[in-house]
Amino acid sequence: MATQFPYTYYSCPCINPTDSTLPEQDDTFDPSSPRAAFSLYPLEHLLYCTECHQVRCPRCTAEEVVCWYCPSCLFEVPSSTVRSEGNQCTRSCYNCPQCTAPLAVNPLDPPESTSETLTGPFILTCPYCTWSSLDIDLKFDKPNNITGQLSGSKRPEPSTPVDTPDPDLSRASSPKPDPKTRDEVFTALNAFYKNQITHDVDAPGHAFAEQAFSSPHSISRLLNLYSTGKKLKRQRPKPMSEALTPADGLVLFDPESELDTIKRTAAGGWEGTLGGDKAAINTEARFVDDARPVASLLRTKRAKRCRACRTLLSRPEPKISTTRYKIRVVAGSNVPRVGLRPLGAKARATAVSGLGGLGAEVPSLKPLLPSHFVLTLTNPLFDAVKVTLATARDTTGPVKARVTILCPAFEVGANTDVWDEALARDGGGGSQGGGGVPEAGKVWERGRNWVGVVVEVVPAGDAVRGEVLEIAVFVRVEYEAGGDLDGAGKREVGFCNPIWSSG
Amino acid sequence: MASTPSYDVRKSTLSRLRPSTAAGQQLGSLPSPHTPLSRSISGLYGSPAGGYRSEEENLLVFELGSRCMQAGFAGESSPRCSTKYSPDLERRVGDYRRWAIDYEPPHRPLGSGETWGWDHELWRMDIRDLDLGLVEDKVERLVREAELKYFLLDNRTRRVALVVPSSLPKPLLSVLLGGVFNGVQAQTITLLPTAVMATTAAGLRSALVIDIGWEETTATAVYEYREVHQRHSVRAGKALSEEFGTLLHQELRNVTAAAGDVSEDEFTFEEIEEVMTRIGWCRCGAGPEGHGKEIKIPFPTSHYPNTLDVSFDRLSDPAELALFAPEAAEHDLDDHNLPLPLLTYDTLLHLPVDVRRVCMSRIIITGGVSKLPGIKRRLLADLEALIDKRGWTPVRNYGSTKKDPRSLSHPSTAKSAPISYSAIPDDDGTLSNSESNMDREFDPIMRKISQLHMKHSPPPVEGVIRAVESLGAWAGASLVVNNRVRGVVEIERERFLQHGLAGASAAKKDVSVVPQRQSMGPGVRGVSGAAGERGSWGLGVWA
Ligand SMILES: [Zn+2]
Ligand SMILES: [Zn+2]
Ligand SMILES: [Zn+2]
């Protein structure tokens, strides 16, 4: 979405839980404070709870996964598989360890003609960089089910929970090679601890024998052996021993391994090592030669509920191929949309928010000279609303300016019929005002369900050039609730702040 | 300890989760007011005596360091995600500027000393000018994004094991808990101390854990899963990365005609850090490792030549200066900035003699900087040299060591006179905290008993310098949780959201004065069989 100045952010009320009355002039929300970044959202990112009559942001919604799918092959993955196999595509979707691009499965020897059936072996190749799975000596017999073939040889990532083998069995089948990789050491240690704990619980006459693993006493063994004092003397468990052999998971430090790493680094130079973010996805790999393809991470579709009252705010269609929602109560259809444009600019500020490309003309402010802007409020509701605006007299942040809203209280018409205005506009009428000199206390322009008022901005003398001026505007909305509720309801939008810029 | 006003921070979190006034009134007017948030969950899983049922629960392990968060599932060998904190975390939602073609990142001054890399830190131990609310916001976002991208949790109960240093100041602990509780909607959080977890991840019960982190290096003696002594030094990742910055700028000046034009922050923090992690190393003696090789480091965004040639040997200089300081004069060293070998030696020196014998043969070098190739080798070699030179006579006294050396050689007196470890006199308010960690009853009798029980096993290695590899604190916690070991400190969501850490402080008054004992509250409740109200929880080593 190409976005331009001015942009508008909305502050979710969950940042300020106690106060829902119109803030006093000195009790202002400061958009330039670092914490503000965590509660400001473009309007499209906000939902609305019709029970609480509040805007809801990601922080104050609870999410439930509706389905898991691979973004690469768009296959749905059942939750049981996600649990057992981990959060990765179980088919053939892998990403390049060098540049993170999706890898393609290609035959090692490309066929002479397209009519030939593809024969193995197959390799993973990156269409963007030169990486291929040949670099790490990886070939596949079949072009599909790469994950299955990889786990047959060696898992690229240690993702599945360790199945703890029966301790007796693991002891019996002990002539195994000593664990070397991180996974193997972890498995050995896990078996070691399991054995220790089981051993103890099974001991004859043990006080806790019947409670098995779930017994919380094991913590007193493991972490807190001596702190129970006398009690321990009565029910003293046999102390756990430490891992004594490599089979237990004991790994002694080997200076040669470090020396190897140094030599490899010196030999391979900069190009031989993995860069920061690539190292992060291949946590165990330091060198390019060790980087393994990274399985594509799954994504989810999620339903969202209000955290306060559990009302369902949004529920997507479970089908992967559609982006539609069964339910979705967006903030945009429940709270007024705020826009800002320089006075004199023709286009009414459209549904634009967020920060994006700065290509659009950026109006600039001149120190000490008043500039005028039109602040528009569009009412999405089917009732007329009374709006009260407030802003701090002096802005905070990099650009200091004095801000005055010339007409802070007005009424905005109901969002009755979309066609009315469209037709009226075609006819050249519809909106009134928009001419003459801005005047205090007077609405500048007005349409069917929107109102524009003039805001005067006087930058301070020492305003920094090239910085963005952001104006926090507090919007209070009151409306007459129709129907059988007890008379006049009052609905309030905590505060929005259209934030606006100048070069 | 009376609850200090700073813990009131929790109140705001609680109320933040409530609907604001309009909704609040509505709920309040209902005939049966209910707690909105987690009622449905607690109704299902509220039984306090229920043990771990991992098939029905999501058991998550988080390790929060000052620069990096590691998170994943218990029972797995590696975390699912390892996220380094960057200032980008503070961007607004919907701010897409950095993906624009003509986007230029804002210039960030590098800072120096304390402020070096400041904006890449999640938190600092010195919380005086830390915006704790902001830290909580960041943690919450980090945790939520980790769930969104890596965990994709179903709606089973979420239990979290949080690995944090035992020296963490309590207000900081409080905001970390708040961030994790809210970010992942955890039902309970179990606190596990970093050093003990690093020990379990090596298969050990006792160890000397040298954790070379970002802000500080911590040397912790763990004996029978308990932290018995801890020392800190600022010689760690932060100092190291600043030295790499200095090195790069010097090298740039060497190849630039107008050296004076090279400013102090020609390279970005990210570029410097990448050089450090990719090709930094640590030398040991006059080894021939370098072969005089030159490394070409590309800097695509630099205003200067796009590559910089640095000799490989030179890339081991920062570690020398920042971590080992072989040239540093004795009087320049104090308790805050001991070179790593000296820190290790000093920590061993201050241990009771038989604890020392056990720990010196179980040295674990861990933490982010421990991945710098060569550092373990060097640290151990220097340590051995120090021991050869000085033996175990505590003649040298750095700073605030007030303890009578005699008590060291007579551990049998330790019970009547608990060893009061000299906590580093932090003036940042962490003193009381670290003191309570150290000032723990040490029971040599119990140790003897344990040794009796161990006599059927092969004799443990003692008295020689030996280093053991650990899979790291995260993996240790993963093992512990996977084996259904319940943490010492388990914090329940609703209790925490209502009372914060102050709830723990209040509860502990009527229990005992020894912190470890209160922490048994949750630990022993199943044993006592009293399945009624869940007992009060204490903060264990964090109290
Ligand atoms: Zn609601
Ligand atoms: Zn919110
Ligand atoms: Zn896929």
Ligand SMILES: [Zn+2]
């Ligand atoms: Zn690639």
